[in-house]
Amino acid sequence: MSTQALTRQPLDGIAVGLMVVLCAAWGLQQVVIKVTAPLMGAVLQAGVRSAVAALLVFGFAAWRGTPLWRRDGTLNAGLLAGLLFGAEFFCIFVGLGHTTASRMAVFLYTAPIFTALGLHFVVPGERLHRGQWLGVALAFAGMALAFADGIAAPSAQGSTLPGDALGILAGALWAATTLVVRASPLASAPASKTLLYQLAVSAVMLLAMAVAAGQTATVQIDGVVLASLFYQSVLIAFASYLTWFWLLRRYLASRLSVFSFLTPLFGVAFGVVLMHDAVGPRFAVAALLVLAGIVLVNRRA
Structure with missing residues (x-):
């Protein structure tokens, strides 16, 4: 059955449960990367993660009979999306060497804000309404406050500004990847491709x-x-992404996107509990502003 033939439905218990699990798994990822960094270089981790997951996705697509080699005009957009995706994870993995997992979680998941801004100018049907513009303003205020917190109270590993900046850049690159997919022939290509x-x-x-x-x-x-x-390649880059695409095929995307604020919330919580990240009052307020911005941006008029 084609994607177009499916009628998206409101969220039920299965969708809500899966979204909570996915957000928790994505939020834990920053902690897992940081714990592994002393044993395996950050960029090498990212490369192995992508390579293993690519093999799994290729096998899954072959098993499903997905036409991967058909000439459908997606090559140039696919290569660009891959380069942006690689640059995003370079920023994440390297940035975690210069900031805490909690701070990276908040900065990285500003991606929905950048995506909404980009779609406003690129896709005619995605104009921002007044409430969404308020969300953008709150999120950027939160980012500015979080940067100020990093200047005033650097972590034990020194200034967090380089890592914070890479986190923001990673969020922007994630948004750029989404825009490439939405505004190119990739929008109608199979998700696994x-x-x-x-x-x-x-x-x-x-x-x-x-x-x-x-x-x-x-x-x-x-x-x-x-x-x-295993966690990064099999559970996150392969299983969780395919689960996300499965959800998008069956449920209303606007309802699913509201859960995006849970991921940075889980990321901060895991950073504090597992990595003993210090979260001062200023950063806590900054994180709440960013989360409020994400929620507002994902609301419809």
Whole structure:
């Protein structure tokens, strides 16, 4: 059955439960990356993650009979989406070496704000209404306050500004990837083909960068590294993304997107509980402003 033939339905218990699990899993990802960093270089982690997930998606698509090699005009957009996707994860993995997992979670998940702004100018039917503009203003106020907090109270590892800036850039790159998909032939391509473009191109890009940086010579393979790679590659980049696409095919996207504020909330919570990240009053207010902005941007007129 085609995507167009499906009637999207309001959220039921299954959809709500899956969205909470997905948001928690995505929020934990920053902690997992940071824990593994001393044992495996950040860029190498990102490259291996994409490579393993690409192989899994390729196998899944082949099993489903998805036409991956058909000439459908998606090649150029797919390559661009893959480069943007790779750049996004480069910023995330490298940025976590310079900021806390909690701060990265908040800055990264400003992506819906940048996406809404981009869609406003690129897609005719996606104009922002007054409430959404208020959400954009609140989110940017939260980002500014969070930056000020990083200047006033740097973490034990020094200034968080480089990592915070990379987190913001990662969110913007994530939004740019979404715009490329929405405004190109990828919008009508099978979800697994779109995801495969991103994973395969980013794997080549990131692994080449890791080799050039000499990160392959300093890897310490142990249970922690293997568990981290399994979590990042199999559970997140493969299973969670396919689950997300499955949800989008069956439920109203506008209702699903409201849950996006849960991911940075989980990210901050996991950072505080598992990594003992310090969250001062100013950063807490900043995070709440960003979350409020995300909620408002995802509301319809």
